[in-house]
Amino acid sequence: xxxxxxxxxxxxxxxxxxxxxxxxxxxxxxxxxxxxxxxxxxxxxxxxxxxxxxxxxxxxxxxxxxxxxxxxxxxxxxxxxxxxxxxxxxxxxxxxxxxxxxxxxxxxxxxxxxxxxxxxxxxxxxxxxxxxxxxxxxxxxxxxxxxxxxxxxxxxxxxxxxxxxxxxxxxxxxxxxxxxxxxxxxxxxxxxxxxxxxxxxxxxxxxxxxxxxxxxxxxxxxxxxxxxxxxxxxxxxxxxxxxxxxxxxxxxxxxxxxxxxxxxxxxxxxxxxxxxxxxxxxxxxxxxxxxxxxxxxxxxxxxxxxxxxxxxxxxxxxxxxxxxxxxx
Numbered sequence: 229x230x231x232x233x234x235x236x237x238x239x240x241x242x243x244x245x246x247x248x249x250x251x252x253x254x255x256x257x258x259x260x261x262x263x264x265x266x267x268x269x270x271x272x273x274x275x276x277x278x279x280x281x282x283x284x285x286x287x288x289x290x291x292x293x294x295x296x297x298x299x300x301x302x303x304x305x306x307x308x309x310x311x312x313x314x315x316x317x318x319x320x321x322x323x324x325x326x327x328x329x330x331x332x333x334x335x336x337x338x339x340x341x342x343x344x345x346x347x348x349x350x351x352x353x354x355x356x357x358x359x360x361x362x363x364x365x366x367x368x369x370x371x372x373x374x375x376x377x378x379x380x381x382x383x384x385x386x387x388x389x390x391x392x393x394x395x396x397x398x399x400x401x402x403x404x405x406x407x408x409x410x411x412x413x414x415x416x417x418x419x420x421x422x423x424x425x426x427x428x429x430x431x432x433x434x435x436x437x438x439x440x441x442x443x444x445x446x447x448x449x450x451x452x453x454x455x456x457x458x459x460x461x462x463x464x465x466x467x468x469x470x471x472x473x474x475x476x477x478x479x480x481x482x483x484x485x486x487x488x489x490x491x492x493x494x495x496x497x498x499x500x501x502x503x504x505x506x507x508x509x510x511x512x513x514x515x516x517x518x519x520x521x522x523x524x525x526x527x528x529x530x531x532x533x534x535x536x537x538x539x540x541x542x543x544x545x546x547x548x549x550x551x552x553x554x555x556x
Contacts, residue, residue, distance in 0.1 A: 286431045286433055286434070287418075287419060287420030287428075287429045287430055287431045287434065287481070288419075288420075288430075288431065288433055288434045288435065289379075289420070289428075289430050289434035289435055289436040289438050289439060289459075290331055290332070290379060290419065290436070291330055291331045291379060291416060291419035291420065291421050292328060292330060292331070292379045292380045292421060292428070292512070292556060293328070293330075293416075293421050293422070293423060293425060293428070293553075293556035294319075294327055294328050294329070294330045294361070294363065294397065294399055294423075295319045295321065295325060295326070295327050295328070295386060295397045295399070296319075296321060296325060296326075296425050296538045296539060296540075296553055296556070297319040297320045297321035297325065297386070297396070297397070297425070297539075298319070298320050298321070298424075299317065299318065299319065299320070299423075299424060300318050300320045300394075300396065302314075303317065303318025303319075303320070303396070304317060304318075304413075305317055305409075305411040305412060305413065306411070315400055315409045316362065316364070316398050316399050316400035316401075316409070316412055317398075317399050317400075317411070317412040317413055317423060318396045318397070318398055318399075319386075319396060319397045319399060319423065320394065320395065320396040321386055321395065321396070321397075321539055322386070322395055322539065323367050323385070323386060323387050323388060323395045324367060324385045324386065324387075324537075325385060325386040325395075325397075325537065325538065325539055326382055326385060326386075326513075326534075326537035326538055327363055327366065327382070327383050327384045327385060327386055327397060328379075328380050328381060328382055328383060328513065329353055329361075329371075329377040329378065329379055329380065329381045329383050330353070330361045330379065330399075330401075330416070330421075331353075331355050331359075331361070331379045331419075332355065332376075332377065332378045332379050333353040333354050333355035333356065333361075333376075333377060334353065334354045334374065334375070334376055334377070335351060335352070335353055335371050335372065335373055335374060335375045335377060335383070336352050336353070336354045336360075336373070336374075337350065337351065337352035337373065338350075338351050338352075338369060338371065338372065338373040339373070340389075341390075342362075343362060346362070346364055346390070346398075347389075347390030347391045347392075348364060348365045348366070348387070348388075348389030348390020348391070348392065349364075349365065349366040349367070349368075349369065349384075349387065349389045349390070350362060350363060350364045350365070350366065351363045351366065351369070351371070351383055351384065352406070353377065353383075358402075358403060358404050358405050358408075359401075359402065359403045360401075360402040360403075360406050361399070361400065361401055361402070362398075362399070362400035362402070363383065363384070363397060363398075363399060364390070364397070364398035364399075364400075365386070365387050365388060365389050365390050365392055365395070365396060365397065365398055366384040366385065366386070366387050366389060366397075367384070367385045367386060367387025367388070367389065367395075368384050368385045368387070369383070369384045370382050370383055370384050370385075371383045371384070379436070379512070380437070380512040380513050380514070381514055382513070382514045382537075385537075399412050399423070400412060401415045401416070403415070420434075420483075421556065422484075422556070425552070425553065425556055426484055426552070426556070427483060427484040427487045427488070427552055427555065427556070428483070428487075428555050428556055429481055429482070429483040429484070430442065430459060430481065430482045430483070431459075431480070431481050432459055432460070432461070432463075432464035432480045432481075433459060433460075434459040435457050435458050435459060436457055436512070437457065437508045437509055437511055437512035438508075438509060438512065438555050439457045439458065439459045439463070440455050440456075440457045440504075440505065440508040441505035441506070441508045441509045441555065442459070442463070442467065442482050442490070442505070443455045443456075443457075443463055443505075444501045444502065444504040444505030444508060445490050445491060445492070445501070445502055445505045446463070446466050446467065446470065446490075447501040448492070448500055448501040448502040448505075449470065451466040451470075453466060455504070464480035465480075467480050467482060467486070468480045470486075470490070471486060474486075474489050476489075487551070487552070487555065488548060491505075491548060491551040492546075493545065493546065493547045493548070494506055494523055494545070494546040495523065495528075495544065495545045495546070496523050496524065496525070496527075496528045496544060497523060498523040499521055499522050499523065500521055501521060503521045503522060503523045503527070504519050504520070504521045506523070506527070506531075506546050506551075506554075507519045507520070507521075507527060509551075509554040509555055510527070510530050510531065510534060510554065512554070513534055513554060515530040515533075515534070517530055528544045529544075531544050531545070531546055531550065532544045534550070534553070534554065535550060538553050540553060
């Protein structure tokens with residue numbers, strides 16, 4: 229799916245100058261490929277950092293899936309591109325498919341060819357601590373340069389801008405500095421995100437709107453939890469009891485085995501805590517709903533809008549596939 233490329237250069241992560249924030253870091257020509265191909269040719273550096281980081285990471289809800297779609301043949305990290313290697317993971321879907329910030333941060337680059345060696349419309353988000361994500365070949369933008377974003381906020385739409393053979397998102401993860409690319413698939417998996425679009429994983433200690441959804445779904449079953457978005461001991465104990473009742477491993481991790489039996493299929497007219505859970509994860513994707521537990525016309529429109537933007541069946545019903553995409 230990605231375009232042809234230029235010759236790779238000797239790549240080193242750019243060092244942080246004393247007193248300069250990561251968002252103010254300039255791009256080094258030695259830190260990024262000076263070639264013609266978007267997202268291609270970066271040296272495969274940073275893998276040791278990834279392994280070290282993954283060993284200490286919890287799946288804490290801070291990261292989410294940037295796009296729905298499939299993995300095209302040859303679009304994986306490290307795929308050969310002549311004398312260069314593919315620096316990200318391609319995710320294919322039609323032009324206009326929604327794209328989301330993979331984690332909270334600041335948009336430090338937005339425009340055409342925002343990194344050396346990349347063509348077409350792109351965005352770079354600085355997540356702090358030397359971690360960055362790059363989103364390439366966008367059709368449109370919905371954030372401005374300098375914008376502060378939260379995980380799951382819409383940032384644009386998938387496109388085919390630049391030198392490409394078809395519409396897709398070219399997604400990169402950089403850790404240890406801008407230019408220190410690592411394979412996005414294990415990077416995101418270590419953070420509870422399946423880039424193929426599967427159910428996310430949340431460990432005890434997680435926080436955010438997805439935890440609010442878990443708490444609300446548990447309350448629909450009579451758990452009586454405080455819906456505060458903090459996955460502490462009381463909430464995890466309730467989930468463990470639920471898992472045990474369903475014959476699952478009672479480890480407190482809300483993942484691919486627990487989500488399908490935890491969610492409800494909901495449609496317009498439904499009322500209750502489970503609807504509050506649905507509204508919480510719709511808000512994570514930018515819906516801006518009042519969390520009142522009533523699945524009325526406004527919530528139905530929000531569901532239909534999300535389904536259309538993510539190439540799901542647009543029926544306004546929150547079934548397992550819609551839930552899976554919402555919490556990814």
